[in-house]
Amino acid sequence: MTWSLFYRFDNEVPTDFHELRQFGRSLWSANGKTKTMGRTMVTEFASPQAAKDALAQRNREIEAQGYRRVRQGTHDPDRLDFPLLTAEIREGARRAFQAIRAAHPDETIRLFALGSDDGAMTIVHAVSHLALGAPGEMDDESEVWCFAEWPHTEGGEFLDIAYRMILACHRSDLPCNVEFDVLYAGLFEACIAAMEQLDREGFFGAGDVREEVVLLCQSEGTEDMEGSIGRLNTPRVVRRLERWIKLCE
Incomplete structure:
Protein backbone atom coordinates (compact mmCIF):
# COMPACT_ATOMS: atom_id res chain seq x y z
CA MET A 1 0.00 0.00 0.00
CA THR A 2 1.38 3.41 -0.97
CA TRP A 3 0.89 6.29 1.47
CA SER A 4 1.11 10.05 0.88
CA LEU A 5 0.43 12.73 3.50
CA PHE A 6 0.10 16.46 2.85
CA TYR A 7 -0.46 19.52 5.04
CA ARG A 8 -1.39 23.14 4.56
CA PHE A 9 0.49 25.37 7.01
CA ASP A 10 -0.06 28.68 8.77
CA ASN A 11 3.29 30.04 10.01
CA GLU A 12 4.68 26.47 9.90
CA VAL A 13 1.80 25.14 12.01
CA PRO A 14 -0.16 22.41 10.15
CA THR A 15 -3.84 23.33 9.85
CA ASP A 16 -5.36 21.03 7.17
CA PHE A 17 -4.40 17.60 5.87
CA HIS A 18 -4.83 15.44 2.78
CA GLU A 19 -4.00 11.75 2.95
CA LEU A 20 -3.88 9.18 0.13
CA ARG A 21 -3.47 5.41 0.34
CA GLN A 22 -3.47 3.15 -2.70
CA PHE A 23 -3.99 -0.59 -2.27
CA GLY A 24 -4.68 -2.89 -5.18
CA ARG A 25 -7.33 -1.34 -7.43
CA SER A 26 -8.47 1.07 -4.70
CA LEU A 27 -7.52 4.67 -3.99
CA TRP A 28 -8.46 5.81 -0.49
CA SER A 29 -8.40 9.49 0.44
CA ALA A 30 -9.10 11.60 3.52
CA ASN A 31 -8.99 15.32 4.13
CA GLY A 32 -9.95 17.83 6.78
CA LYS A 33 -8.59 19.74 9.74
CA THR A 34 -5.68 18.42 11.76
CA LYS A 35 -6.58 16.46 14.89
CA THR A 36 -9.78 15.19 13.20
CA MET A 37 -10.56 11.99 11.30
CA GLY A 38 -11.64 14.08 8.32
CA ARG A 39 -13.83 13.04 5.40
CA THR A 40 -12.96 9.84 3.55
CA MET A 41 -13.65 8.38 0.12
CA VAL A 42 -12.66 5.16 -1.66
CA THR A 43 -12.52 5.00 -5.47
CA GLU A 44 -12.20 1.71 -7.34
CA PHE A 45 -10.30 1.42 -10.64
CA ALA A 46 -10.06 -1.19 -13.36
CA SER A 47 -6.54 -2.26 -12.36
CA PRO A 48 -3.82 -1.59 -9.77
CA GLN A 49 -1.89 0.39 -12.39
CA ALA A 50 -4.90 2.64 -13.02
CA ALA A 51 -5.17 3.26 -9.27
CA LYS A 52 -1.45 4.02 -9.12
CA ASP A 53 -1.78 6.51 -11.99
CA ALA A 54 -4.73 8.16 -10.21
CA LEU A 55 -2.64 8.42 -7.05
CA ALA A 56 0.11 10.27 -8.93
CA GLN A 57 -2.46 12.62 -10.45
CA ARG A 58 -4.07 13.35 -7.07
CA ASN A 59 -0.62 14.04 -5.58
CA ARG A 60 -0.07 16.75 -8.17
CA GLU A 61 -3.56 18.22 -7.70
CA ILE A 62 -3.22 18.42 -3.92
CA GLU A 63 0.17 20.13 -4.14
CA ALA A 64 -1.31 22.60 -6.63
CA GLN A 65 -3.87 23.51 -3.95
CA GLY A 66 -1.12 24.78 -1.67
CA TYR A 67 -0.48 21.61 0.35
CA ARG A 68 3.03 20.40 1.12
CA ARG A 69 3.83 16.70 0.92
CA VAL A 70 5.50 15.79 4.23
CA ARG A 71 5.51 11.98 4.13
CA GLN A 72 5.51 9.38 1.39
CA GLY A 73 6.13 5.66 1.67
CA THR A 74 4.47 2.30 2.02
CA HIS A 75 1.93 1.02 4.53
CA ASP A 76 1.78 -2.65 5.46
CA PRO A 77 -1.72 -3.57 6.72
CA ASP A 78 -0.20 -6.50 8.66
CA ARG A 79 2.12 -4.41 10.82
CA LEU A 80 2.67 -0.94 12.23
CA ASP A 81 6.15 0.54 12.01
Missing part, protein backbone atom coordinates in the same frame (compact mmCIF):
# COMPACT_ATOMS: atom_id res chain seq x y z
CA PHE A 82 6.63 1.24 15.72
CA PRO A 83 10.19 2.65 15.41
CA LEU A 84 8.85 5.17 12.89
CA LEU A 85 5.86 5.89 15.16
CA THR A 86 8.27 6.53 18.04
CA ALA A 87 10.24 8.99 15.92
CA GLU A 88 7.09 10.80 14.80
CA ILE A 89 5.82 11.04 18.40
CA ARG A 90 9.23 12.29 19.59
CA GLU A 91 9.44 15.05 17.01
CA GLY A 92 5.76 15.96 17.37
CA ALA A 93 6.07 16.14 21.16
CA ARG A 94 9.24 18.19 20.88
CA ARG A 95 7.48 20.82 18.77
CA ALA A 96 4.30 20.73 20.88
CA PHE A 97 6.22 21.24 24.13
CA GLN A 98 8.31 23.98 22.51
CA ALA A 99 5.10 25.71 21.37
CA ILE A 100 3.80 25.71 24.94
CA ARG A 101 7.07 27.06 26.30
CA ALA A 102 6.94 29.84 23.71
CA ALA A 103 3.30 30.64 24.50
CA HIS A 104 3.98 30.88 28.25
CA PRO A 105 7.46 32.42 28.58
CA ASP A 106 6.85 33.60 32.15
CA GLU A 107 6.07 30.10 33.45
CA THR A 108 8.59 27.42 34.38
CA ILE A 109 7.25 24.19 32.87
CA ARG A 110 8.08 21.25 35.15
CA LEU A 111 5.47 18.61 34.31
CA PHE A 112 5.27 16.96 30.86
CA ALA A 113 2.97 14.17 29.69
CA LEU A 114 2.06 12.04 26.69
CA GLY A 115 -0.82 9.59 26.56
CA SER A 116 -3.80 8.12 24.79
CA ASP A 117 -7.24 6.70 25.49
CA ASP A 118 -8.30 3.14 26.28
CA GLY A 119 -9.07 2.60 22.58
CA ALA A 120 -5.58 3.71 21.43
CA MET A 121 -7.18 6.15 19.01
CA THR A 122 -5.50 9.38 20.10
CA ILE A 123 -2.14 10.84 21.05
CA VAL A 124 -2.49 13.62 23.61
CA HIS A 125 -0.05 15.77 25.52
CA ALA A 126 -0.13 18.31 28.34
CA VAL A 127 2.22 20.31 30.55
CA SER A 128 1.97 22.19 33.81
CA HIS A 129 3.95 24.77 35.74
CA LEU A 130 3.12 23.12 39.09
CA ALA A 131 6.12 22.63 41.36
CA LEU A 132 6.59 19.32 43.14
CA GLY A 133 7.83 21.09 46.27
CA ALA A 134 8.42 19.39 49.59
CA PRO A 135 6.27 16.51 50.85
CA GLY A 136 3.11 17.79 52.49
CA GLU A 137 3.18 21.24 50.87
CA MET A 138 0.33 20.45 48.48
CA ASP A 139 -3.13 19.66 49.83
CA ASP A 140 -3.92 17.41 46.87
CA GLU A 141 -1.09 15.98 44.79
CA SER A 142 -3.52 14.44 42.29
CA GLU A 143 -2.91 17.58 40.23
CA VAL A 144 0.67 16.39 39.75
CA TRP A 145 -0.01 12.74 39.00
CA CYS A 146 -3.07 13.10 36.71
CA PHE A 147 -2.28 15.13 33.61
CA ALA A 148 -5.97 15.46 32.68
CA GLU A 149 -5.95 18.36 35.16
CA TRP A 150 -2.95 20.14 33.64
CA PRO A 151 -3.65 23.53 32.02
CA HIS A 152 -1.60 23.66 28.81
CA THR A 153 -2.24 21.54 25.69
CA GLU A 154 -1.28 23.81 22.81
CA GLY A 155 0.55 22.38 19.82
CA GLY A 156 -1.41 19.18 19.28
CA GLU A 157 -1.22 19.78 15.53
CA PHE A 158 2.43 18.72 15.62
CA LEU A 159 1.43 15.20 16.71
CA ASP A 160 -0.91 14.80 13.74
CA ILE A 161 1.46 12.65 11.68
CA ALA A 162 1.68 10.05 14.45
CA TYR A 163 -2.10 10.30 14.87
CA ARG A 164 -2.60 9.47 11.17
CA MET A 165 -0.40 6.39 11.58
CA ILE A 166 -2.47 4.83 14.37
CA LEU A 167 -5.78 6.01 12.93
CA ALA A 168 -5.28 3.73 9.92
CA CYS A 169 -5.77 0.78 12.30
CA HIS A 170 -9.22 2.06 13.32
CA ARG A 171 -10.76 2.95 9.95
CA SER A 172 -13.33 0.50 8.63
CA ASP A 173 -12.57 1.41 5.01
CA LEU A 174 -8.85 0.59 5.23
CA PRO A 175 -7.30 -2.90 5.50
CA CYS A 176 -5.56 -3.43 8.84
CA ASN A 177 -4.67 -6.76 10.44
CA VAL A 178 -2.80 -5.39 13.46
CA GLU A 179 -4.18 -6.91 16.67
CA PHE A 180 -5.55 -4.37 19.15
CA ASP A 181 -3.31 -5.59 21.97
CA VAL A 182 -0.27 -5.10 19.73
CA LEU A 183 -1.40 -1.60 18.75
CA TYR A 184 -2.18 -0.61 22.35
CA ALA A 185 1.10 -1.86 23.82
CA GLY A 186 3.13 -0.54 20.88
CA LEU A 187 1.58 2.93 21.05
CA PHE A 188 2.34 3.38 24.74
CA GLU A 189 5.83 1.98 24.38
CA ALA A 190 6.38 4.47 21.55
CA CYS A 191 5.22 7.33 23.80
CA ILE A 192 7.51 6.24 26.63
CA ALA A 193 10.48 5.70 24.29
CA ALA A 194 9.90 9.12 22.69
CA MET A 195 10.04 10.78 26.12
CA GLU A 196 13.18 8.79 27.02
CA GLN A 197 14.89 9.94 23.83
CA LEU A 198 14.01 13.59 24.47
CA ASP A 199 15.26 13.22 28.04
CA ARG A 200 18.61 11.81 26.88
CA GLU A 201 18.99 14.87 24.67
CA GLY A 202 18.57 17.12 27.71
CA PHE A 203 15.24 18.49 26.48
CA PHE A 204 13.81 18.47 30.02
CA GLY A 205 16.91 19.98 31.62
CA ALA A 206 19.82 18.62 33.61
CA GLY A 207 21.11 18.62 37.18
CA ASP A 208 18.93 20.37 39.76
CA VAL A 209 16.50 21.50 37.04
CA ARG A 210 15.87 17.91 35.95
CA GLU A 211 15.26 16.86 39.58
CA GLU A 212 12.15 19.08 39.61
CA VAL A 213 10.69 17.61 36.39
CA VAL A 214 7.92 15.00 36.28
CA LEU A 215 7.37 12.95 33.09
CA LEU A 216 4.20 10.89 32.62
CA CYS A 217 2.80 8.49 30.02
CA GLN A 218 -0.77 7.57 30.89
CA SER A 219 -3.97 6.04 29.58
CA GLU A 220 -7.04 8.25 30.14
CA GLY A 221 -4.93 10.56 32.29
CA THR A 222 -4.53 8.28 35.34
CA GLU A 223 -3.03 4.87 34.61
CA ASP A 224 0.78 4.56 34.66
CA MET A 225 1.70 2.68 31.49
CA GLU A 226 4.34 -0.06 31.50
CA GLY A 227 6.12 1.29 34.58
CA SER A 228 6.69 4.62 32.86
CA ILE A 229 7.05 6.53 36.15
CA GLY A 230 10.12 4.51 37.05
CA ARG A 231 11.55 4.58 33.56
CA LEU A 232 11.16 8.31 32.99
CA ASN A 233 11.76 9.94 36.37
CA THR A 234 14.40 10.46 39.01
CA PRO A 235 14.36 8.39 42.23
CA ARG A 236 13.09 11.49 44.10
CA VAL A 237 10.01 11.69 41.88
CA VAL A 238 9.37 7.96 42.15
CA ARG A 239 9.51 8.17 45.97
CA ARG A 240 7.04 11.06 45.93
CA LEU A 241 4.59 9.08 43.84
CA GLU A 242 4.92 6.05 46.12
CA ARG A 243 4.27 8.30 49.13
CA TRP A 244 1.18 9.77 47.51
CA ILE A 245 -0.19 6.33 46.62
CA LYS A 246 0.18 5.20 50.24
CA LEU A 247 -1.62 8.31 51.49
CA CYS A 248 -4.49 7.57 49.11
CA GLU A 249 -4.92 3.96 50.27
Whole structure:
Protein backbone atom coordinates (compact mmCIF):
# COMPACT_ATOMS: atom_id res chain seq x y z
CA MET A 1 0.00 0.00 0.00
CA THR A 2 1.38 3.41 -0.97
CA TRP A 3 0.89 6.29 1.47
CA SER A 4 1.11 10.05 0.88
CA LEU A 5 0.43 12.73 3.50
CA PHE A 6 0.10 16.46 2.85
CA TYR A 7 -0.46 19.52 5.04
CA ARG A 8 -1.39 23.14 4.56
CA PHE A 9 0.49 25.37 7.01
CA ASP A 10 -0.06 28.68 8.77
CA ASN A 11 3.29 30.04 10.01
CA GLU A 12 4.68 26.47 9.90
CA VAL A 13 1.80 25.14 12.01
CA PRO A 14 -0.16 22.41 10.15
CA THR A 15 -3.84 23.33 9.85
CA ASP A 16 -5.36 21.03 7.17
CA PHE A 17 -4.40 17.60 5.87
CA HIS A 18 -4.83 15.44 2.78
CA GLU A 19 -4.00 11.75 2.95
CA LEU A 20 -3.88 9.18 0.13
CA ARG A 21 -3.47 5.41 0.34
CA GLN A 22 -3.47 3.15 -2.70
CA PHE A 23 -3.99 -0.59 -2.27
CA GLY A 24 -4.68 -2.89 -5.18
CA ARG A 25 -7.33 -1.34 -7.43
CA SER A 26 -8.47 1.07 -4.70
CA LEU A 27 -7.52 4.67 -3.99
CA TRP A 28 -8.46 5.81 -0.49
CA SER A 29 -8.40 9.49 0.44
CA ALA A 30 -9.10 11.60 3.52
CA ASN A 31 -8.99 15.32 4.13
CA GLY A 32 -9.95 17.83 6.78
CA LYS A 33 -8.59 19.74 9.74
CA THR A 34 -5.68 18.42 11.76
CA LYS A 35 -6.58 16.46 14.89
CA THR A 36 -9.78 15.19 13.20
CA MET A 37 -10.56 11.99 11.30
CA GLY A 38 -11.64 14.08 8.32
CA ARG A 39 -13.83 13.04 5.40
CA THR A 40 -12.96 9.84 3.55
CA MET A 41 -13.65 8.38 0.12
CA VAL A 42 -12.66 5.16 -1.66
CA THR A 43 -12.52 5.00 -5.47
CA GLU A 44 -12.20 1.71 -7.34
CA PHE A 45 -10.30 1.42 -10.64
CA ALA A 46 -10.06 -1.19 -13.36
CA SER A 47 -6.54 -2.26 -12.36
CA PRO A 48 -3.82 -1.59 -9.77
CA GLN A 49 -1.89 0.39 -12.39
CA ALA A 50 -4.90 2.64 -13.02
CA ALA A 51 -5.17 3.26 -9.27
CA LYS A 52 -1.45 4.02 -9.12
CA ASP A 53 -1.78 6.51 -11.99
CA ALA A 54 -4.73 8.16 -10.21
CA LEU A 55 -2.64 8.42 -7.05
CA ALA A 56 0.11 10.27 -8.93
CA GLN A 57 -2.46 12.62 -10.45
CA ARG A 58 -4.07 13.35 -7.07
CA ASN A 59 -0.62 14.04 -5.58
CA ARG A 60 -0.07 16.75 -8.17
CA GLU A 61 -3.56 18.22 -7.70
CA ILE A 62 -3.22 18.42 -3.92
CA GLU A 63 0.17 20.13 -4.14
CA ALA A 64 -1.31 22.60 -6.63
CA GLN A 65 -3.87 23.51 -3.95
CA GLY A 66 -1.12 24.78 -1.67
CA TYR A 67 -0.48 21.61 0.35
CA ARG A 68 3.03 20.40 1.12
CA ARG A 69 3.83 16.70 0.92
CA VAL A 70 5.50 15.79 4.23
CA ARG A 71 5.51 11.98 4.13
CA GLN A 72 5.51 9.38 1.39
CA GLY A 73 6.13 5.66 1.67
CA THR A 74 4.47 2.30 2.02
CA HIS A 75 1.93 1.02 4.53
CA ASP A 76 1.78 -2.65 5.46
CA PRO A 77 -1.72 -3.57 6.72
CA ASP A 78 -0.20 -6.50 8.66
CA ARG A 79 2.12 -4.41 10.82
CA LEU A 80 2.67 -0.94 12.23
CA ASP A 81 6.15 0.54 12.01
CA PHE A 82 6.63 1.24 15.72
CA PRO A 83 10.19 2.65 15.41
CA LEU A 84 8.85 5.17 12.89
CA LEU A 85 5.86 5.89 15.16
CA THR A 86 8.27 6.53 18.04
CA ALA A 87 10.24 8.99 15.92
CA GLU A 88 7.09 10.80 14.80
CA ILE A 89 5.82 11.04 18.40
CA ARG A 90 9.23 12.29 19.59
CA GLU A 91 9.44 15.05 17.01
CA GLY A 92 5.76 15.96 17.37
CA ALA A 93 6.07 16.14 21.16
CA ARG A 94 9.24 18.19 20.88
CA ARG A 95 7.48 20.82 18.77
CA ALA A 96 4.30 20.73 20.88
CA PHE A 97 6.22 21.24 24.13
CA GLN A 98 8.31 23.98 22.51
CA ALA A 99 5.10 25.71 21.37
CA ILE A 100 3.80 25.71 24.94
CA ARG A 101 7.07 27.06 26.30
CA ALA A 102 6.94 29.84 23.71
CA ALA A 103 3.30 30.64 24.50
CA HIS A 104 3.98 30.88 28.25
CA PRO A 105 7.46 32.42 28.58
CA ASP A 106 6.85 33.60 32.15
CA GLU A 107 6.07 30.10 33.45
CA THR A 108 8.59 27.42 34.38
CA ILE A 109 7.25 24.19 32.87
CA ARG A 110 8.08 21.25 35.15
CA LEU A 111 5.47 18.61 34.31
CA PHE A 112 5.27 16.96 30.86
CA ALA A 113 2.97 14.17 29.69
CA LEU A 114 2.06 12.04 26.69
CA GLY A 115 -0.82 9.59 26.56
CA SER A 116 -3.80 8.12 24.79
CA ASP A 117 -7.24 6.70 25.49
CA ASP A 118 -8.30 3.14 26.28
CA GLY A 119 -9.07 2.60 22.58
CA ALA A 120 -5.58 3.71 21.43
CA MET A 121 -7.18 6.15 19.01
CA THR A 122 -5.50 9.38 20.10
CA ILE A 123 -2.14 10.84 21.05
CA VAL A 124 -2.49 13.62 23.61
CA HIS A 125 -0.05 15.77 25.52
CA ALA A 126 -0.13 18.31 28.34
CA VAL A 127 2.22 20.31 30.55
CA SER A 128 1.97 22.19 33.81
CA HIS A 129 3.95 24.77 35.74
CA LEU A 130 3.12 23.12 39.09
CA ALA A 131 6.12 22.63 41.36
CA LEU A 132 6.59 19.32 43.14
CA GLY A 133 7.83 21.09 46.27
CA ALA A 134 8.42 19.39 49.59
CA PRO A 135 6.27 16.51 50.85
CA GLY A 136 3.11 17.79 52.49
CA GLU A 137 3.18 21.24 50.87
CA MET A 138 0.33 20.45 48.48
CA ASP A 139 -3.13 19.66 49.83
CA ASP A 140 -3.92 17.41 46.87
CA GLU A 141 -1.09 15.98 44.79
CA SER A 142 -3.52 14.44 42.29
CA GLU A 143 -2.91 17.58 40.23
CA VAL A 144 0.67 16.39 39.75
CA TRP A 145 -0.01 12.74 39.00
CA CYS A 146 -3.07 13.10 36.71
CA PHE A 147 -2.28 15.13 33.61
CA ALA A 148 -5.97 15.46 32.68
CA GLU A 149 -5.95 18.36 35.16
CA TRP A 150 -2.95 20.14 33.64
CA PRO A 151 -3.65 23.53 32.02
CA HIS A 152 -1.60 23.66 28.81
CA THR A 153 -2.24 21.54 25.69
CA GLU A 154 -1.28 23.81 22.81
CA GLY A 155 0.55 22.38 19.82
CA GLY A 156 -1.41 19.18 19.28
CA GLU A 157 -1.22 19.78 15.53
CA PHE A 158 2.43 18.72 15.62
CA LEU A 159 1.43 15.20 16.71
CA ASP A 160 -0.91 14.80 13.74
CA ILE A 161 1.46 12.65 11.68
CA ALA A 162 1.68 10.05 14.45
CA TYR A 163 -2.10 10.30 14.87
CA ARG A 164 -2.60 9.47 11.17
CA MET A 165 -0.40 6.39 11.58
CA ILE A 166 -2.47 4.83 14.37
CA LEU A 167 -5.78 6.01 12.93
CA ALA A 168 -5.28 3.73 9.92
CA CYS A 169 -5.77 0.78 12.30
CA HIS A 170 -9.22 2.06 13.32
CA ARG A 171 -10.76 2.95 9.95
CA SER A 172 -13.33 0.50 8.63
CA ASP A 173 -12.57 1.41 5.01
CA LEU A 174 -8.85 0.59 5.23
CA PRO A 175 -7.30 -2.90 5.50
CA CYS A 176 -5.56 -3.43 8.84
CA ASN A 177 -4.67 -6.76 10.44
CA VAL A 178 -2.80 -5.39 13.46
CA GLU A 179 -4.18 -6.91 16.67
CA PHE A 180 -5.55 -4.37 19.15
CA ASP A 181 -3.31 -5.59 21.97
CA VAL A 182 -0.27 -5.10 19.73
CA LEU A 183 -1.40 -1.60 18.75
CA TYR A 184 -2.18 -0.61 22.35
CA ALA A 185 1.10 -1.86 23.82
CA GLY A 186 3.13 -0.54 20.88
CA LEU A 187 1.58 2.93 21.05
CA PHE A 188 2.34 3.38 24.74
CA GLU A 189 5.83 1.98 24.38
CA ALA A 190 6.38 4.47 21.55
CA CYS A 191 5.22 7.33 23.80
CA ILE A 192 7.51 6.24 26.63
CA ALA A 193 10.48 5.70 24.29
CA ALA A 194 9.90 9.12 22.69
CA MET A 195 10.04 10.78 26.12
CA GLU A 196 13.18 8.79 27.02
CA GLN A 197 14.89 9.94 23.83
CA LEU A 198 14.01 13.59 24.47
CA ASP A 199 15.26 13.22 28.04
CA ARG A 200 18.61 11.81 26.88
CA GLU A 201 18.99 14.87 24.67
CA GLY A 202 18.57 17.12 27.71
CA PHE A 203 15.24 18.49 26.48
CA PHE A 204 13.81 18.47 30.02
CA GLY A 205 16.91 19.98 31.62
CA ALA A 206 19.82 18.62 33.61
CA GLY A 207 21.11 18.62 37.18
CA ASP A 208 18.93 20.37 39.76
CA VAL A 209 16.50 21.50 37.04
CA ARG A 210 15.87 17.91 35.95
CA GLU A 211 15.26 16.86 39.58
CA GLU A 212 12.15 19.08 39.61
CA VAL A 213 10.69 17.61 36.39
CA VAL A 214 7.92 15.00 36.28
CA LEU A 215 7.37 12.95 33.09
CA LEU A 216 4.20 10.89 32.62
CA CYS A 217 2.80 8.49 30.02
CA GLN A 218 -0.77 7.57 30.89
CA SER A 219 -3.97 6.04 29.58
CA GLU A 220 -7.04 8.25 30.14
CA GLY A 221 -4.93 10.56 32.29
CA THR A 222 -4.53 8.28 35.34
CA GLU A 223 -3.03 4.87 34.61
CA ASP A 224 0.78 4.56 34.66
CA MET A 225 1.70 2.68 31.49
CA GLU A 226 4.34 -0.06 31.50
CA GLY A 227 6.12 1.29 34.58
CA SER A 228 6.69 4.62 32.86
CA ILE A 229 7.05 6.53 36.15
CA GLY A 230 10.12 4.51 37.05
CA ARG A 231 11.55 4.58 33.56
CA LEU A 232 11.16 8.31 32.99
CA ASN A 233 11.76 9.94 36.37
CA THR A 234 14.40 10.46 39.01
CA PRO A 235 14.36 8.39 42.23
CA ARG A 236 13.09 11.49 44.10
CA VAL A 237 10.01 11.69 41.88
CA VAL A 238 9.37 7.96 42.15
CA ARG A 239 9.51 8.17 45.97
CA ARG A 240 7.04 11.06 45.93
CA LEU A 241 4.59 9.08 43.84
CA GLU A 242 4.92 6.05 46.12
CA ARG A 243 4.27 8.30 49.13
CA TRP A 244 1.18 9.77 47.51
CA ILE A 245 -0.19 6.33 46.62
CA LYS A 246 0.18 5.20 50.24
CA LEU A 247 -1.62 8.31 51.49
CA CYS A 248 -4.49 7.57 49.11
CA GLU A 249 -4.92 3.96 50.27
